[in-house]
Amino acid sequence: MTRIVTVISGKGGVGKTTTVTNLGMSLMKQGLNVIIIDANVTTPNLSLHLGIPFYPVTLHDVLKGDADPNQAIYEHPSGLRIIPASLRTEELAETNIGKLNRVLFNLLGKSDIIIIDAAAGLGKEALAAVNVADELIIVTNPELPAVTDALKTVKVAEQFGTKILGVVLNRYRGLKHEMVIEDIQHMLEVPILSIIPEDIAVPRSIASKIPVVHFSPTSKSARAFNKLAANISGTEFVEKQGNIIERLFGWMI
Numbered sequence: 001m002t003r004i005v006t007v008i009s010g011k012g013g014v015g016k017t018t019t020v021t022n023l024g025m026s027l028m029k030q031g032l033n034v035i036i037i038d039a040n041v042t043t044p045n046l047s048l049h050l051g052i053p054f055y056p057v058t059l060h061d062v063l064k065g066d067a068d069p070n071q072a073i074y075e076h077p078s079g080l081r082i083i084p085a086s087l088r089t090e091e092l093a094e095t096n097i098g099k100l101n102r103v104l105f106n107l108l109g110k111s112d113i114i115i116i117d118a119a120a121g122l123g124k125e126a127l128a129a130v131n132v133a134d135e136l137i138i139v140t141n142p143e144l145p146a147v148t149d150a151l152k153t154v155k156v157a158e159q160f161g162t163k164i165l166g167v168v169l170n171r172y173r174g175l176k177h178e179m180v181i182e183d184i185q186h187m188l189e190v191p192i193l194s195i196i197p198e199d200i201a202v203p204r205s206i207a208s209k210i211p212v213v214h215f216s217p218t219s220k221s222a223r224a225f226n227k228l229a230a231n232i233s234g235t236e237f238v239e240k241q242g243n244i245i246e247r248l249f250g251w252m253i
Contacts, residue, residue, distance in 0.1 A: 003113045004104060005165070005232070006039075006133035009140060010149025012120035015170035016139045017045045018202060018212075020117040022222070023137075025080050025211040026229035032112040035073065037083045037103075039129045040119040041095050044085035050076050051209030058086040060095050062103050069106045078214050081111075097128045104132055113232075121149075122156055130160050137193065137232075139168045142178035151188055166191035168228060173198045194228035196221055 007023070009016040024036040038046035038059060047053050055074050061067040062083070072083045083103075107114060118129035130136060136157050140150035150167060157164050167188055169181070172195050185192055199221035205212035213222045223239055230237035 002108045002111055004116065004132060004134045005113060005137060006116040006118050006129045006135075006162075007137045007139060007168075008118040008126055008130060008153055009120055009138065009146075010122065010151075010153040011146055014120075014139050014141045014146055015168075015196070015202075016120065017049055017117050018206065019137070019139050019168050019170065019196075019225075019228075020046065020115055021049050021080075021211040022213045022225040023229055023232065024082075024115050025078060026213045026226045027113060027115075027233060028078075028080050029213070029226075030229060030233055030235060032233065033110075034113055034115065035081045035083065035107060035111045036115045036117065038085040039097070039100060039116045039125065041085050041097055041125060042119060044087060046082065046117050047084035047087070049206055049209065049211075050080070050082060050084075052076070052082070052084055053087055055084050059083050059103070060086040060088075063095050063097065063099050069103050070110075078210065080211070097125050100128050101132045122152060127156070127160075130157055130162055133162050135163045135165050137165050137168060138188075138190070139170055140184075141171050142169060142173075142181075142184065144179060147179055147184055147187060154188055154190060164190050165232065166193035168192075168194050168196060170196045171198050172196065193231050194224050196224045196228075 007020045024034045028034045038044045057067045057072045062072050116129050119125035138153050140146045197220050201216040201219035202212050202221050205215035213225050227237045
């Protein structure tokens with residue numbers, strides 16, 4: 001049975017797309033059959049993270065009825081499968097995000113898990129991605145505005161009846177001005193699935209168009225994303241330390 005997991009954030013810039021690419025990659029490394037979908041049809045970024053900005057068939061074509069979902073699946077050199085959205089603004093006029101459920105129906109049984117990268121905020125696109133999901137992951141940062149928007153997302157998900165797996169606390173540094181982890185959990189009243197530390201390896205991996213779990217597998221962020229994936233798949237998390245050369249290289253990344 002295919003699980004459909006939507007990754008959403010109450011505001012932009014918190015690391016939602018980075019979470020999607022690395023969660024998908026880590027689950028794939030566990031042996032799961034994974035497809036990630038960019039459901040942000042207005043301002044998509046998923047394909048940019050993976051170096052496929054102008055794929056000939058995209059989610060927009062599928063939503064318009066011009067292509068089959070299987071025609072829009074692209075395989076990243078790492079093996080991760082993605083359905084990208086189009087970067088062309090002229091594609092927006094005839095695109096109906098409300099047909100996303102039909103896209104997913106055609107993909108059921110063809111993968112173990114489908115991860116949807118929702119649009120930021122709580123607009124029409126984001127709500128469509130929440131509506132089609134079996135489960136929801138909310139990404140936030142340890143700042144009050146981001147956590148407040150995450151709380152709004154929790155409330156909306158409860159109204160839709162979508163199961164909330166929990167929260168990914170991204171770009172955590174443990175500084176005095178950041179919210180205390182216990183206060184975040186108390187405010188949101190949902191589990192914190194993983195705490196992703198601030199790590200220079202992440203922007204460098206994005207620049208290289210390779211998820212950090214593949215780009216720098218022994219980095220602190222990669223370990224945290226792998227822990228998240230183990231949490232989602234229900235497997236035991238075994239931390240990979242790597243040999244001395246790998247650890248040194250990871251420190252230098």
